[in-house]
Amino acid sequence: MWQVVLLLPLCLLNNISVFASTFAVKNGTKFIVPDFVDNSSHSLQDIFSDNQDIIYPDPIGRDDVVFHCICDQKEEHQHVCTEDGYCETAQSCYSYLNTDYPESKIIKGCLSSSELVRFTCSVEGKIAIVCCTSHLCNENLHPTLTPPVEEPSTGNSTTLIAIILSLFFTFFFVSAIVIYFVRRFHQKRMQEIEDQREAGRLEGGLRTTNIGDSTLADWMNSATSGSGSGLPFLVQRTMARQIQLLTCVGKGRYGEVWKGKWQGELVAVKVFASRDEQSWARETEIYNTVLLRHSNILGYIASDMTSRNSETQMWLVSYYHPNGSLFEFLQRRELDKNLMLKLCLTAANGIAHLHTDILGTCGKNAIAHRDIKSKNILVKDDLSCCIADLGLAVTHSPTEDKIVIPKHNHRVGTKRYMPPEVLEETLNTYSFECFKQADVYSFALVLWEIARRCVCGGIVEEAKPPFYDVVNYDPSFEEMRKVVAVDGYRPVIPNRWSSDPSLSLVVKIMKESWCEHPHSRLTIHRVKKTLMKAMDQLAPDVKAFQSVPATSDVDPLLALAPKADDKSYANNLL
Known part of the structure; x- marks a missing residue:
């Protein structure tokens, strides 16, 4: 009877108890709720009512297969684990690890509900619960935790940014110091070079001679190549660096012309901008033509490239003629018949030398100027003319039988002096004779300018450019084409010129040289012979000038140049 009395309380306890084993999170700590916790008064639910993760398990199904698990919770829950350290369950064994516990020991036991198995067996954060479903399977079951990935702290990012900024400012500061000292060194070096130049010392340490000890004539006498193409290239490089520019005497299509000084000698320096390097190279190439040197061709000395005012410049050095261009000369001076014929003949003589080809071992190619005008003809000290600007x-x-045309440009020159075939763009570029006849047309207009300044019967016309009466100062290409090619207009010839033998002969040459068709024009050699005949018949004084030996008509500096035959030209070329 006493056994029945004891069993009744136990049955009542079974009815009001909950078979529970779960883990809860309270203040950031997860823990296992032991099995068989008394929840009849809902005290457990009240305690964890704020936590949605608590799961209240179902009781164990009594019909399931029961097996044993290792259990080490007997001190806290003696009714769960046996004295031998085992527990019985029909669901899962577990091993539980919580690193928030001081000793971080592994706790082992039984899970009695399938819901507990589903929600409890996981690894999350600092808690690892590993489950198994066999007899004593949790004996060697050791849960492990994956080390958490540490997020980079804000302090490390700030330090990295500070290091990068400090390196940048250090590099900037060091670069500024280096640039400053390099600039100072450069300025000091340039000042030393300028001081040496002013003292007459070259960059290589060579000492130049004093003024008066050496002249341009001495250079031509001692250093000429004999080819008639100026100084040898190495001498050109040496001499051009010693030239001092004095004043700007004119501006042209491709640059400026300066009066310069070298060792007391005046020279003309044509300065090309860097964008006109091709024109400089072309003119230098023409001036270096073998046998080009002639008394009626501008005397070429040297070419060089230099830097001036932080700008690259190309220099072409030639003889300086203080009378300037023929255009300027006619503006300020009236002519008599002798001077008129002399200017016409010497200019024609220079063009004829350009047009002439010389055959031989070192012959000369024929050259067509393509920009004959009074501004490209210079007047020398002896009042003879020389052709410039090639x-x-x-x-x-x-x-x-090859024609070399620079830039493949056929419509070049000064529009006012262009012949009809150039204005109409019908020039036959495959025939060199057409280029030469275009020069003859332009030269006829120059003859008209010279004749206007000749005094006849006490009357002289004002210096004017051709077609001044029908076009403005800077006519367009279309305007000149209409006047010259379409209308066939030519400069007006005053009636009084026909009464003077010299002027009437020049008029005859002009009319036969500016014909519309190139093949109807005189050649420059025919023009030259006609002018020479005029001087023989009409100007004895000019004839006396022509009878002087050839050396008297040569530039005084050229007269000092050594004479050489054709073979020496080839041997002395650099």
Whole structure:
């Protein structure tokens, strides 16, 4: 009877108890709720009512297979684990690890509900619960935790940014110091070079001679190549650096012309901008043509490239003629018949030398100027003319029958002096004779300018450019084409010129040289012979000038140059 009395309380306890084993989170700590916790008064639910993760398990199904698990919770829950350290369950065994516990020991036991198995067996954060479903399976079951990935702290990012900024400012500061000292060194070096130049010392330490000890004539006498193409290239490089520019005497299509001084000698320096390097190279190439040197061609000395005012410049050095261009000379001076014929003949003589090809071992190619005008003809001290500005010239090799045209540009020159075939763009560029006849047309207009300044019967016309009465100062290409090619207009010839033998002969040459068709014009050699005949018949004083030996008509500096035959030209070329 006493056994029945004891069993009744136990049955009542079974009815009001909950078979529970769960883990809860309270203040950031997860823990296992032991099995068989008395929840009849809902005290457990009240305690963890704020936590939605608590799961109240179902009782164990009594019909399931029961197996044993290792259990080490007997001190806290003696009714769960046996004295031998085992527990019985029909669901899962577990091993539980919580690193928030001081000793971080592994706790083992039984889970009695399938819901507990589903929600409890996981690894999360600092808690690892590993489950198994066999007899004593949790004996060697050791849960492990994956080390958490530490997020980079804000302090480390700030330190990295500070290091990068400090390196940047250090580099900037060091660079500024280096640039400062390099600039100072450069300025000091340039000042030393300028001091040496002013003292007459070259960059290589060579000492130049004093003024008066050496002249341009001495250079031509001692250093000429004999080819008639100026100084040898190495001498050109040496001499051009010693030139001092004095004043700007004119501006042209491709640059400026300066009066310069070298060792007391005046020279003309044509300065090309860096964008006109091709024109400078072309003119230098023409001036270096073998046998080009002539008394009626501008004397070429040297070419060089230099830096001035932080700008690259190309220099072409030639003889300086203080009378300036023929255009300027006619503006300020009236002419008599002798001077008129002299200017016409010497200019024609220079063009004829350009047009002539010379055959031989070191022959000369024929050259067509393509920009004949009074501004490109200079007046020398002896009042003879010389042809300048060969930047647009066309060359023709008689042996190869090849025409070299710079830039492949056929419509070049000064529009006022262009012949009809150029204005109409009908010039035959495959025939060199057409280029030469275009020069003859332009030269006829120059003859008209010279004749206007000749005094006849006490009357002289004012210096004017051709077509001044029908076009403005800077006519367009279309305006000149209409006047010259379409209307066939030519400069007006005063009636009084026909009464003077000299002027009437010049008028005859002009009319036969500015014909519309190139093949109807005189050649420059015919013009030259006609003018020479005029001087013989009409100007004895000019004839006396022509009878002087050839050396008297040569530039005084050229007269000092050594004479050499054709073979020495080839041997002395650099």
